[in-house]
Amino acid sequence: MPPxxxxxxxxxxxxxxxxxxxxxxxxxxxxxxxxxxxxxxxxHAGYRHHVLDVSDRDYVEKLRAIVGQGLVDxxxxxxxxxGSFDPRDLRSDVHVFEVNLLGALRSAEVIVPTMVAVGxxxxxxxxxxxxxxxxxxxxxxxxxxxxxxxxxxxxxxxLRPHGVAVSNLRLGFVDTKMARASVRPFMYTLDQAVDVVxxxxxxxxxxxxxxxxxxxxxxxxxxxSRWRVLLARGPACPRA
Ligand SMILES: NC(=O)c1ccc[n+]([C@@H]2O[C@H](COP(=O)([O-])OP(=O)(O)OC[C@H]3O[C@@H](n4cnc5c(N)ncnc54)[C@H](OP(=O)(O)O)[C@@H]3O)[C@@H](O)[C@H]2O)c1
Numbered sequence: 001m002p003p004x005x006x007x008x009x010x011x012x013x014x015x016x017x018x019x020x021x022x023x024x025x026x027x028x029x030x031x032x033x034x035x036x037x038x039x040x041x042x043x044h045a046g047y048r049h050h051v052l053d054v055s056d057r058d059y060v061e062k063l064r065a066i067v068g069q070g071l072v073d074x075x076x077x078x079x080x081x082x083g084s085f086d087p088r089d090l091r092s093d094v095h096v097f098e099v100n101l102l103g104a105l106r107s108a109e110v111i112v113p114t115m116v117a118v119g120x121x122x123x124x125x126x127x128x129x130x131x132x133x134x135x136x137x138x139x140x141x142x143x144x145x146x147x148x149x150x151x152x153x154x155x156x157x158x159l160r161p162h163g164v165a166v167s168n169l170r171l172g173f174v175d176t177k178m179a180r181a182s183v184r185p186f187m188y189t190l191d192q193a194v195d196v197v198x199x200x201x202x203x204x205x206x207x208x209x210x211x212x213x214x215x216x217x218x219x220x221x222x223x224x225s226r227w228r229v230l231l232a233r234g235p236a237c238p239r240a
Contacts, residue, residue, distance in 0.1 A: 007031050009072045011054065011107055012079025014038040016176035017126060020190040021076060021197050022047070033066065036079070054079050054103030055095065063110045074122045074201065075111050077104045082178055085138050093140035100144035101151075108155065112164065119163040122204055124197070125152045127170050129209060129218045134225040149207075156206045165204040169196065172214040186214040 008025060012018045014036035022032055022042055031046045040049040052062055083096040104125050115121025131145040149168050156166030173179045173187035188196075188211060196210045209215060 006073040007033065007070055008074045008076065009033050009035070009067075009111070010076045010078060011035045011103070012077065014040050016078070016178060017171075017174060017190065017193050017197065018076070018078030020194045021078070024194045024198065033072075035063075035066075054106065055098040059103070060106050060110055063107060067110055067114060071114060071118065072111055072121070074124070075107065076124045076126070076197065077107055078126050079103050080126065080178065082141055082180065083138065085140070096140035097144050097147075100141070101147050104148055105151065108152075112155075112159070115164045116159070116162045121163075122165045122167065122201065123152075123155075124167045124169060124200055125149075127152075127168050129170050129172050129214060131170060132218060132222040134222075134229055136228070153206055165206075167200045167205055168207045169200050170207065170209040171196070172211050172218070185217065186211050 008030050010018050010022050013022045013034040022034055026032055026044050026046055034040050034049045035052045037053045039051060050066055079099055081096055081099050083092045125148055127149045128145045130142040131149040133142040135142045152166050152168045159166055173184040174193045175187055175189050200208055
């Protein structure tokens with residue numbers, strides 16, 4: 001783990017895994033800046049919070065101003081939404097991509113060049129084991145995570161010669177408001193999830209999938225979802 005004096009930026013940390021990680025890393029002595037749409041419940045001498053929406057038009061400009069105040073050694077992108085699906089209005093699907101994927105890319109656009117310039121740094125994204133699924137119920141969530149995982153793993157390979165690490169953390173269920181499914185097998189507590197975040201900060205793997213106990217089930221669901229796609233070969237019938 002880098003020395004505690006290092007500066008960590010946590011994006012999406014008013015709640016859930018981001019908030020719990022913020023509290024844990026502050027306890028460890030890290031200096032943290034947080035970003036989310038809502039104010040933070042955290043009050044600590046080592047903590048600064050910025051109320052910002054990663055999908056806002058001026059997000060990149062405002063993030064540049066924040067990053068300009070001091071080098072970010074580590075960035076953890078936790079912002080994410082699930083959304084709902086309405087075939088008559090796909091705006092919420094667009095928004096899921098804006099937050100889960102484009103927000104991470106826009107953050108990397110600002111932060112990665114500052115890391116490359118000094119030849120060190122660590123950019124972590126929180127993806128999901130759902131990144132291998134094709135989901136008819138909520139098509140945007142799994143698809144946004146598939147693109148997130150694919151892009152950041154590619155970026156991680158590209159940045160290795162520059163001394164900058166990228167980690168794609170693919171989680172299963174974690175006990176936050178986001179985990180809304182009625183059945184949530186092998187669900188992590190927030191403490192378990194943050195243990196994994198800490199291990200990612202220590203070891204800097206390009207990809208980490210946890211918990212592994214749910215991985216076979218995810219593989220089966222992925223296989224079923226691919227078969228659903230293959231079996232839907234004929235055209236959709238127009239409604240009578
Ligand atoms: N929980 C799970 O089961 C699970 C499983 C796999 C992966 N993950 C991933 O882990 C990450 C964190 O999830 P979580 O369970 O901790 O979710 P959460 O409890 O709902 O927290 C999400 C955080 O993202 C922030 N956020 C949402 N939209 C934002 C926006 N437009 N701009 C800035 N911040 C925004 C929220 O703050 P504001 O509302 O204040 O903006 C909140 O702090 C997500 O990417 C999620 O997909 C979660």
